[in-house]
Amino acid sequence: MNIAVIIYTLGRVIALEAAFMALPGIVALIYRENVWWAYFLVALLGMLLGLLVSIKKPKNMQFFAKEGFATVGLSWFLMSLVGALPLFISREIPNYIDAVFEMSSGFTTTGATILTSVEDMSHAANFWRCFSHWIGGMGIIVFLLAVLPMAGSVNMHLLRAESPGPVVGKLVPKMKDSSQILYLIYFALTLIQFVSLWIMGMNPYEAICTAVATAGTGGFGIYNDSIASFSTPIKWNVTIFMILFGINFNVYFLLLARKFKAIFKIEEVRAYLGMILLSVIIITLSIFRTYAKFGDALTDAAFQVGSIITTTGFATCDFNEWPSLPKTILIILMLTGACAGSTGGGLKFSRILIGMKAVKQEVNSFIHPRSIKAVEMDDRALDKNVVKSVCVYFVLFALIYFGSVFIVSIDKYDMVTNFTSVLATMNNIGPGLNAVGPSGNFAGFNYLSKIVFIFDMLAGRLELYPILLLFAPPMWKKH
Amino acid sequence: MKIIIVGCGKIGLSIVKQLIIEKKHDITVIDKNQDVINDITNNFDVMGLVGNGASYSVQREAQVEKTDLLIAVTGSDEINLLCCLFARKAGNCNTIARVRDPLYSKEIQYIKDELGLSMIINPEYAAAVEISRLLRFPSADKIDTFAKGRVELLNIVITEDSPFADKTLIEVSKRVLSDILICTVERGEDIFIPNGPFILRAGDKITIVASAVNSREFFTKIGFDTHQVKDTMIVGGGRMTYYLAEILLKMGIRVKVVDSDRERCESLSEMLPKATIINGDATNQEVLIEEGIEGCDSFVSLTGIDETNIFLSLFAKTKTQGKVVTKIDRISFDDIISTFNLGSLIYPDKIAADYIVSYVRAMQNTIGSNVETMIKLNSGRVEALEFKITSNSPIIGRPLMELNLKRDILIGCINRKGTIIIPKGQSVVEAGDTVIVVTTRSGLSDIKDILE
Numbered sequence: 001m002n003i004a005v006i007i008y009t010l011g012r013v014i015a016l017e018a019a020f021m022a023l024p025g026i027v028a029l030i031y032r033e034n035v036w037w038a039y040f041l042v043a044l045l046g047m048l049l050g051l052l053v054s055i056k057k058p059k060n061m062q063f064f065a066k067e068g069f070a071t072v073g074l075s076w077f078l079m080s081l082v083g084a085l086p087l088f089i090s091r092e093i094p095n096y097i098d099a100v101f102e103m104s105s106g107f108t109t110t111g112a113t114i115l116t117s118v119e120d121m122s123h124a125a126n127f128w129r130c131f132s133h134w135i136g137g138m139g140i141i142v143f144l145l146a147v148l149p150m151a152g153s154v155n156m157h158l159l160r161a162e163s164p165g166p167v168v169g170k171l172v173p174k175m176k177d178s179s180q181i182l183y184l185i186y187f188a189l190t191l192i193q194f195v196s197l198w199i200m201g202m203n204p205y206e207a208i209c210t211a212v213a214t215a216g217t218g219g220f221g222i223y224n225d226s227i228a229s230f231s232t233p234i235k236w237n238v239t240i241f242m243i244l245f246g247i248n249f250n251v252y253f254l255l256l257a258r259k260f261k262a263i264f265k266i267e268e269v270r271a272y273l274g275m276i277l278l279s280v281i282i283i284t285l286s287i288f289r290t291y292a293k294f295g296d297a298l299t300d301a302a303f304q305v306g307s308i309i310t311t312t313g314f315a316t317c318d319f320n321e322w323p324s325l326p327k328t329i330l331i332i333l334m335l336t337g338a339c340a341g342s343t344g345g346g347l348k349f350s351r352i353l354i355g356m357k358a359v360k361q362e363v364n365s366f367i368h369p370r371s372i373k374a375v376e377m378d379d380r381a382l383d384k385n386v387v388k389s390v391c392v393y394f395v396l397f398a399l400i401y402f403g404s405v406f407i408v409s410i411d412k413y414d415m416v417t418n419f420t421s422v423l424a425t426m427n428n429i430g431p432g433l434n435a436v437g438p439s440g441n442f443a444g445f446n447y448l449s450k451i452v453f454i455f456d457m458l459a460g461r462l463e464l465y466p467i468l469l470l471f472a473p474p475m476w477k478k479h
Numbered sequence: 480m481k482i483i484i485v486g487c488g489k490i491g492l493s494i495v496k497q498l499i500i501e502k503k504h505d506i507t508v509i510d511k512n513q514d515v516i517n518d519i520t521n522n523f524d525v526m527g528l529v530g531n532g533a534s535y536s537v538q539r540e541a542q543v544e545k546t547d548l549l550i551a552v553t554g555s556d557e558i559n560l561l562c563c564l565f566a567r568k569a570g571n572c573n574t575i576a577r578v579r580d581p582l583y584s585k586e587i588q589y590i591k592d593e594l595g596l597s598m599i600i601n602p603e604y605a606a607a608v609e610i611s612r613l614l615r616f617p618s619a620d621k622i623d624t625f626a627k628g629r630v631e632l633l634n635i636v637i638t639e640d641s642p643f644a645d646k647t648l649i650e651v652s653k654r655v656l657s658d659i660l661i662c663t664v665e666r667g668e669d670i671f672i673p674n675g676p677f678i679l680r681a682g683d684k685i686t687i688v689a690s691a692v693n694s695r696e697f698f699t700k701i702g703f704d705t706h707q708v709k710d711t712m713i714v715g716g717g718r719m720t721y722y723l724a725e726i727l728l729k730m731g732i733r734v735k736v737v738d739s740d741r742e743r744c745e746s747l748s749e750m751l752p753k754a755t756i757i758n759g760d761a762t763n764q765e766v767l768i769e770e771g772i773e774g775c776d777s778f779v780s781l782t783g784i785d786e787t788n789i790f791l792s793l794f795a796k797t798k799t800q801g802k803v804v805t806k807i808d809r810i811s812f813d814d815i816i817s818t819f820n821l822g823s824l825i826y827p828d829k830i831a832a833d834y835i836v837s838y839v840r841a842m843q844n845t846i847g848s849n850v851e852t853m854i855k856l857n858s859g860r861v862e863a864l865e866f867k868i869t870s871n872s873p874i875i876g877r878p879l880m881e882l883n884l885k886r887d888i889l890i891g892c893i894n895r896k897g898t899i900i901i902p903k904g905q906s907v908v909e910a911g912d913t914v915i916v917v918t919t920r921s922g923l924s925d926i927k928d929i930l931e
Contacts, residue, residue: 065521156521173481173505173526383513 001476004058005154006071012144013075015050017082018043020135021128024086027205028124035122038090046082061154066475068157072141073466076458079140080104083132092125097447104454106132107140108461109345111219111313111430112421112453114443119224123205126222130209133218136461137245137343138186139163146179161466165340166351166390171253185252186343190215193241200234214241217344219313219430226315226438227303235299235316239306243276246310246338265378268339268350272309275349279305279333283326301326309333311345313430315438327433334423334432345428345460347397354382354390396464401426404456408449421445425453426460480843481546485509485532485562486553487519489809490577490602493832494550497855498839499523500921507541533561535569543570548597548842550835552577563596573597573842575835579604581721581750598838602831607722609830610804613823614711614732614777616694617802618703620684620823623854624691625865625915626894631694632662632854632863635703637683642701644681648673658901659689659697662891662917665857670919672887686856688863688891688915690899708732708776708802714761714791715782716743719806719827721750723779728753735770737761762787764794777802778822785810792821813858849925851913863891863917866926870910873927880904883931890929891915 025039083106084099093099098114105112106129118126135143141162145155155175160168170178194211198204209222223229227238247269254263263269280302288297303316308330319330337346357375365371374381404422413421413435420432421442431438442453459467469475480503484491487510498504506525509532510516516527530537532551543549549566551559556578563574575598583590584601591599612622619633637643643651648661664671665684671677679685689697711727713720716738724734724747734754738744744758759766761782772778778795780788785807792805803822810816816824833854840850851865868875874882879890879902892915893900893908900906908914916929923929 155524160521170526173507173524175524177505 002060002062002067005061005063006067008054008058009071010075010078011050011053012148013140014046014078014082016140016144017079018046018050023131024124024128027127028122031123033122033124035090035124038086039124042085063154063157065157068161069466069469070475072158072161072462073470075141076107076462079107083107087125092121097450101450101454102129103132104457106220107136108428108457109133109136109216109218109343110425110428110457112425113441116441116443117224118222127209129220130213133216133220134212137216138182142179142182145175146183162462164463165348166354166386181253182249185249186215189244196237197234200237201231202234214238214312215245215343217242217245217310217312221314228316232299235303238314239303242306242310242312246342246344248339248341250341267353267378271353272339272349276305276309279329283329286325287322305333308429310338311427311429315431318437318439320433320437334427334429337427351390351393353377354387355394358387358391400459400464404452407452411446411449422456426456428457428460480548481505483507483509483541483543483546483549485551487515488554489828490552490831493828494835495519495523495525497832497836509537509541533558533565535565538565538569546570546572548573548839550575556580556583560594564594567595575600575838577602579718581718600831600834602827603719604722605830605834606825606827607719607726610723610779610825611726613804614802615707617708617777618698625852626913629691629899630688630892630915631691632686632688633694634684634686637679637681637685639681643679646679648677649675655697655700658693659687660891660901661685662688662889663856663861670857670860672889672919710775711777711779712772712775713779713781716747717781717783720781721747724751724754737770761791772798775799775801779804781806789819789821793819796820861917861919862921863915864923865913865915868908868910868912868914868926873930875908875910878905878907884929885931887919888929889917891917
């Protein structure tokens, strides 16, 4: 393990995060809040530390897959730890573990909160929470590669470890260009949403917080009732943008490249949109009787489906009150998550598709024992290793999931709460059901549970391996 | 520049490695083998594509229509040609193909013209040319040429009894009075771009730059043999042997080829009627001694197995004072191999990659950068670059000693309309010249990059 390179890269990540931290400081100054010093202090210290560590390029730049995983895993841990400092030292969140929970929830775009009333927080704190979604949505390493690319193999190993999805590729031959295109798309979509929300009647502060939280598919709200008190057009705006950010970003690249035919070939996106449509129809039909107007039922159903499937976690109503069919559908959507290569979390639609195809192939092999058939996706045969790694991913996911539920069940909550709270954190959704439902929060859990949740959120965002490998002793052997 | 490379074998990989350093190119690689693609995309900043490069749909996926250059270096000549043909039609881009079958080699020019190829590379032939150059001038370890062969860069080793040992460069130049310049000195792990007071030691590997005429004169003056070898023994009867034997026979060098395969010997004897073909196992010492390894002027090991080549050359070194050349195909332990006494080393794939990369550079010139040719010395740690000087260049019209050059940079040679000038402090570069810059820095792309 080449620790020098890892530290060097971590230094850059911290410096970058510190630079971003100046933004909430500016927000505090604008609103004349007395917490501005916390952000600038941590930003300054972070910059100094980061630059100090990364000022000298290590001699040995050997960088293999394990260094990539370790760097990404540690980066995200460190980001949460540093990101929590301003909230902690300004005493807005007096407990450091709570602050770390809040910031991991932010960076991993989960949106689960330990705050009982977000409206009591300063504008700066709320902005920093929402903005952390934006940083975490596309990934800070991808951003790093867009501005400060490193030597050849370093780039690819880092990207591979941070990017979601079973197969990680580049859009264009050069890593730097690829990262820049991704961030450009990301930034442009965020900007469009910000402007449209502003026009639809939000004030600029509300609009920017909502836009960045939607873009990262995060879900931190700035009001206790999330998006519920805003007008119907705004709800639809957020619904549509959530769904857009849950789509594989390759689609936008293909749009820009004017390859419209290729877009329709992507099975994952078809399945994702199909699933949304189907879920909205079923849920609307099963809840519309409880609403005065059919349109309101449709709005709520669409919003909740969009929010859960993209793992955003905004809410416009308390779906805890819904009958069990729509709740079950939501739990299924919590599992599937959004598309690979989007800002959304979850298992990812491409994995589900590959898994189902592998099942079909296996069933088929019982009927025709000698048949040979490759698993296909988007009209091309998948590498056997990809199929295998997807299956292993499911198993690993289940192991960590049940392990976490086991530890959390030591706490005082009921089964549904325990199961959905772990699902909501691991798949970076935010709200679950019962005590952690849209109107609830994670404040009541004990610290052991909160630490498990922090682990789950980071593991879920980075797709398990980078975080898991940090705890494997052979990783840290020198040779 | 946008470049597609079809086939990621040894040559493809060498090309990627060299081009990626320049950071200016968008490279897409195509190979049929998923594992090869995984490996290369993990280690280099390139786009990988699994498929048959000769298929139109694969080429279109690689965006051939936006590509400037397609390099086809798969194992099959026919696929390479087909790739280039399609790319030419679909993308209207420049194309380079590897074609190595001797059957086609006679028709190279015709194929090139008819298919509209920019360049055809035959690694075995290129390596054979390189070996023949060494045999023509056996005192040098390695010879590179610039300015269409008018300028040579020669590697020699300073031996214990060399008149240069423990002398400063100023003393050396007083002694030889030739127009030559010592541009790099490799001593153990270190590489120096030496200045006047630098003292040479025994065991140093030095690179000198000289015009082709002067280099002969220089070697005579310091008491080195400058005659080409009289005869040579080649072990291994593959394609490269055929090309090499043909070139050597034309130069009037007697050629003896040893190969253990009877049929191959027979076909060689048909193709090379003037050569002596021996059917025997060269790994058997007796065979080599019987065929006169002790008396031969030069020995070239060209079997298909690197380990065999190394052992044969080590053995030859113990038996003959002549020139020994060793071909290495695959083994990558450069540091260790260079510690062996193997004579001159030839890496066919690197030679082919160098040819292609220098073509890429020349193409780049028309777009922006103005490196004419570039050669890597001392296992890639030193670069010698040839620049074309335009009339607005900041280095013209002033004596070189007044220029504020960066460290580790040396102007090795000025080519003024074919006249080779080895520069002194008072020399002045004029517009229209080409200059050769030797440096341990990498990534120079313009002549103004050499100034502080």
